[in-house]
Amino acid sequence: MDIFTTHFWKCIGTAILCGSIVGFERQLRGKPAGIRTSILICLGTALFISLGVEFTNDNSDMTRVLGQVVTGIGFLGAGVILSREGIVLGVTSAAVVWVLAATGSLIGFEKYPEALVVTFITVALLSGITFLETRMQSLRQGVHAPFEKQKKQKDHKK
Template structure:
């Protein structure tokens, strides 16, 4: 038996799979450390799955097919996944940032599928920078906690009271 043949995964590549898992882990680690719904596993699977769809579609390209349509379908499918993490209670919508993170993760998976591995890794750091940086700014500037975040904190405490009582 040829053991090297077992490692062949054409049309996919191990470096791209590694990049997809790394990108998902980078973003997912930030989310998981803050107790958000989209953690390391989910983030890694989103980037990996998107990569697999993009490359898989490219491998069946003929004159009659258009692999760019797969990107559009991925965006639509990811929209449904993102909608699943958003909740509404008492007129307050939560989970929008997690949904937007899912959307950004899928776009990183597309970049990997198109062969832009280094760019995807850099973009993962940008996503983490936005998620973490805005949180720091909210902690530093009181004026940024007005509006929806103030209502969210109130909803959180009322939700805890409802669970206890």
């Protein structure tokens, strides 16, 4: 991978931009995987895929690279999920980690417009659902309720 090519800087710039946009939304809401983490996930995935593309003569081996990225991201996502007092937290953040890796993969395959579209759809979904949850309390029940409310419900059942 030559750092003096347009492809290299387009890859780096797009990964930083996409990671920043998603990370900004997460950090604004005080969620795990904020700006730095989101940039690094997107950038790292894009670089691994770009290197895989560069070092394979045909795309048959790219499924291996992609598969290993998915496996590694699965471990990273699992680290975001927590269980606190019997209540599972961080599943959405773990899903965001998967989407960031998919976005980085698109960037690594030079699918820049698609990566930007996925980024904006991700932020729209996260923000839109949050907006709906604050307007419609019926959406904030059970496992979708805030931690404090879930804890009260669990304590009440004892």
